[in-house]
Amino acid sequence: xxxxxxxxxxxxxxxxxxxxxxxxxxxxxxxxxxxxxxxxxxxxxxxxxxxxxxxxxxxxxxxxxxxxxxxxxxxxxxxxxxxxxxxxxxxxxxxxxxxxxxxxxxxxxxxxxxxxxxxxxxxxxxxxxxxxxxxxxxxxxxxxxxxxxxxxxxxxxxxxxxxxxxxxxxxxxxxxxxxxxxxxxxxxxxxxxxxxxxxxxxxxxxxxxxxxxxxxxxxxxxxxxxxxxxxxxxxxxxxxxxxxxxxxxxxxxxxxxxxx
Amino acid sequence: xxxxxxxxxxxxxxxxxxxxxxxxxxxxxxxxxxxxxxxxxxxxxxxxxxxxxxxxxxxxxxxxxxxxxxxxxxxxxxxxxxxxxxxxxxxxxxxxxxxxxxxxxxxxxxxxxxxxxxxxxxxxxxxxxxxxxxxxxxxxxxxxxxxxxxxxxxxxxxxxxxxxxxxxxxxxxxxxxxxxxxxxxxxxxxxxxxxxxxxxxxxxxxxxxxxxxxxxxxxxxxxxxxxxxxxxxxxxxxxxxxxxxxxxxxxxxxxxxxxxxxxxxxxxxxxxxxxxxxxxxxxxxxxxxxxxxxxxxxxxxxxxxxxxxxxxxxxxxxxxxxxxxxxxxxxxxxxxxxxxxxxxxxxxxxxxxxxxxxxxxxxxxxxxxxxxxxxxxxxxxxxxxxxxxxxxxxxxxxxxxxxxxxxxxxxxxxxxxxxxxxxxxxxxxxxxxxxxxxxxxxxxxxxxxxxxxxxxxxxxxxxxxxxxxxxxxxxxxxxxxxxxxxxxxxxxxxxxxxxxxxxxxxxxxxxxxxxx
Numbered sequence: 001x002x003x004x005x006x007x008x009x010x011x012x013x014x015x016x017x018x019x020x021x022x023x024x025x026x027x028x029x030x031x032x033x034x035x036x037x038x039x040x041x042x043x044x045x046x047x048x049x050x051x052x053x054x055x056x057x058x059x060x061x062x063x064x065x066x067x068x069x070x071x072x073x074x075x076x077x078x079x080x081x082x083x084x085x086x087x088x089x090x091x092x093x094x095x096x097x098x099x100x101x102x103x104x105x106x107x108x109x110x111x112x113x114x115x116x117x118x119x120x121x122x123x124x125x126x127x128x129x130x131x132x133x134x135x136x137x138x139x140x141x142x143x144x145x146x147x148x149x150x151x152x153x154x155x156x157x158x159x160x161x162x163x164x165x166x167x168x169x170x171x172x173x174x175x176x177x178x179x180x181x182x183x184x185x186x187x188x189x190x191x192x193x194x195x196x197x198x199x200x201x202x203x204x205x206x207x208x209x210x211x212x213x214x215x216x217x218x219x220x221x222x223x224x225x226x227x228x229x230x231x232x233x234x235x236x237x238x239x240x241x242x243x244x245x246x247x248x249x250x251x252x253x254x255x256x257x258x259x260x
Numbered sequence: 261x262x263x264x265x266x267x268x269x270x271x272x273x274x275x276x277x278x279x280x281x282x283x284x285x286x287x288x289x290x291x292x293x294x295x296x297x298x299x300x301x302x303x304x305x306x307x308x309x310x311x312x313x314x315x316x317x318x319x320x321x322x323x324x325x326x327x328x329x330x331x332x333x334x335x336x337x338x339x340x341x342x343x344x345x346x347x348x349x350x351x352x353x354x355x356x357x358x359x360x361x362x363x364x365x366x367x368x369x370x371x372x373x374x375x376x377x378x379x380x381x382x383x384x385x386x387x388x389x390x391x392x393x394x395x396x397x398x399x400x401x402x403x404x405x406x407x408x409x410x411x412x413x414x415x416x417x418x419x420x421x422x423x424x425x426x427x428x429x430x431x432x433x434x435x436x437x438x439x440x441x442x443x444x445x446x447x448x449x450x451x452x453x454x455x456x457x458x459x460x461x462x463x464x465x466x467x468x469x470x471x472x473x474x475x476x477x478x479x480x481x482x483x484x485x486x487x488x489x490x491x492x493x494x495x496x497x498x499x500x501x502x503x504x505x506x507x508x509x510x511x512x513x514x515x516x517x518x519x520x521x522x523x524x525x526x527x528x529x530x531x532x533x534x535x536x537x538x539x540x541x542x543x544x545x546x547x548x549x550x551x552x553x554x555x556x557x558x559x560x561x562x563x564x565x566x567x568x569x570x571x572x573x574x575x576x577x578x579x580x581x582x583x584x585x586x587x588x589x590x591x592x593x594x595x596x597x598x599x600x601x602x603x604x605x606x607x608x609x610x611x612x613x614x615x616x617x618x619x620x621x622x623x624x625x626x627x628x629x630x631x632x633x634x635x636x637x638x639x640x641x642x643x644x645x646x647x648x649x650x651x652x653x654x655x656x657x658x659x660x661x662x663x664x665x666x667x668x669x670x671x672x673x674x675x676x677x678x679x680x681x682x683x684x685x686x687x688x689x690x691x692x693x694x695x696x697x698x699x700x701x702x703x704x705x706x707x708x709x710x711x712x713x714x715x716x717x718x719x720x721x722x723x724x725x726x727x728x729x730x731x732x733x734x735x736x737x738x739x740x741x742x743x744x745x746x747x748x749x750x751x752x753x754x755x756x757x758x759x760x761x762x763x764x765x766x767x768x769x770x771x772x773x774x775x776x
Contacts, residue, residue: 019582106581
């Protein structure tokens with residue numbers, strides 16, 4: 001069950017900010033409000049936020065510039081823009097800079113609330129490796145980064161367990177006698193959209209493994225020992241992909257325009 | 261003439277076979293007229309010798325005996341005349357052949373003298389007179405020839421008539437203009453020749469001739485005369501009386517062919533008329549262009565205004581929308597009336613948003629993002645988005661093999677949506693909506709027909725104007741947007757309607773082939 005989110009509402013229209021704040025609060029989310037870009041950046045630094053919901057056109061710093069600034073600091077933050085302009089040149093820019101979506105005003109609140117309630121409070125990563133040491137050390141690192149971690153060392157029923165818990169899977173292709181690629185195939189059958197990062201210790205057959213894993217639908221492939229920065233980057237991308245999927249399920253297009 | 265007044269010797273050739281007569285004449289001439297310079301006589305006793313002398317010498321006068329050993333009678337004169345027509349000839353006759361001499365004078369001899377009845381003075385005078393008369397005769401002849409050639413050279417038809425309207429002169433210009441030769445016309449009444457069969461025309465022409473014969477000139481006037489072959493010819497005609505002394509001798513009529521002039525004048529007239537037309541057309545074009553420009557400017561301003569207002573309204577609408585949402589959440593347990601009112605506000609905010617979106621669609625200047633779209637997909641999509649209300653049956657008619665249209669699917673989808681919703685609204689009591697498609701010269705015509713109330717001819721005119729609406733609710737942008745979008749996609753929009761029977765809106769969309 002997803003927890004309430006901590007959401008920063010940014011709009012120079014105070015009534016817009018207030019009404020949104022009240023709606024989100026009533027729905028159990030924690031909210032902060034800012035009426036300008038600089039104020040928003042200040043709040044991003046002060047509070048532990050999950051999401052920023054910002055108007056795109058504001059005096060001074062625009063929503064797009066705000067997105068750019070936040071992405072540099074907190075790329076894990078969920079960023080959603082709002083616009084009163086249906087054909088806004090800033091819309092595309094905002095999406096390119098890293099906003100998850102751009103909504104038209106007046107907002108269609110219900111799908112937005114549905115999305116927020118589906119957003120996981122923490123991202124759960126399953127590490128599937130028959131080496132307990134590897135699992136533990138990587139698990140500690142990821143936990144420290146704020147991920148919830150499930151370690152799977154038992155080769156049986158991997159796919160089912162992963163499906164139940166994880167949003168992201170880190171999978172060793174040499175897995176206790178079974179081919180990791182078979183496990184990958186099983187996971188994809190159960191959860192076609194679940195991002196799986198394949199790791200291998202054998203540099204020699206890296207290319208073949210990567211090729212096969214990509215063919216089956218792996219999110220990415222890494223060589224042991226894992227470069228943590230690179231892994232975190234991939235996890236970040238995988239999280240965004242997952243959020244986009246959730247968004248599309250709840251709201252629809254990333255650029256939701258009111259049909260006339 | 262002055263040359264002849266000078267004292268000079270007169271060269272005389274005497275052709276006379278009688279030595280006695282020759283002697284007497286020589287005697288007489290030698291005694292006569294010495295003051296003026298006298299005579300130089302050459303004598304030939306045969307015609308042949310005379311002709312030979314004439315051939316080689318310039319002579320002033322010939323004295324000729326008609327009866328010579330080698331020639332007799334008028335023949336003798338004829339031969340001299342044939343050889344030297346310009347030399348005056350005085351015939352010498354005896355008492356017995358005077359009649360013959362008179363005849364020679366009739367044929368061109370200047371004079372005759374009866375031998376034996378001549379004295380010195382008479383002879384000298386006769387010689388002088390003969391020379392002078394011949395000179396005058398020549399002058400008159402030259403003058404006549406000169407006038408004749410003037411007449412001949414004149415480009416106009418010049419005709420002279422006697423007092424009985426009979427043609428006397430018919431120059432080459434007249435031959436060319438009327439097609440009659442001089443021989444055909446001389447001596448005939450002019451008017452029937454050059455007027456048509458129309459009685460009035462003929463009467464007018466002879467009236468004019470009579471007026472001229474009464475002594476009045478007819479100044480040039482434009483009229484029509486007829487050629488020998490009956491074809492009419494435009495002329496300027498003028499007539500003047502010919503007076504010899506105080507006496508009226510006839511009429512001179514001049515006709516100038518003005519066919520070319522008239523043709524040129526008419527061409528000029530036509531051109532000037534055409535010019536007026538062209539100026540008028542151009543003025544109209546300019547006026548239309550001006551109106552079009554004003555209209556476009558108005559629309560552009562309207563577009564800006566619509567866009568601005570639309571955006572400005574979206575923020576307050578957003579707040580109201582949020583507020584209603586909040587109240588609906590927190591007042592979930594409120595009484596029915598409150599909940600009903602909240603729902604009402606919610607619905608109206610939705611309506612207002614729709615209107616604002618219309619304004620923004622109208623103001624939107626996004627260029628068409630054109631691609632090949634199957635027509636069936638466009639139709640299916642619009643019916644999917646706008647399912648028919650109760651009572652409306654939808655019929656689609658389209659041939660299986662329609663080429664895809666080359667348009668912006670979102671923009672044309674919006675157009676189709678507007679047309680379909682309009683059609684539904686035109687049939688509040690229900691009816692049939694027919695969506696049909698057909699190819700039309702590398703284009704596809706897509707029509708949306710309803711069986712609704714139809715459109716009055718008054719409304720038809722302004723149908724596509726922005727802010728023109730017949731609906732109680734609506735701001736009249738739907739069809740203006742449709743027109744803009746269809747035109748932005750290289751198409752056209754048309755409407756046919758019959759009041760009480762229904763309306764058909766057709767949009768013609770280009771295929772890839774037509775667009776390239």
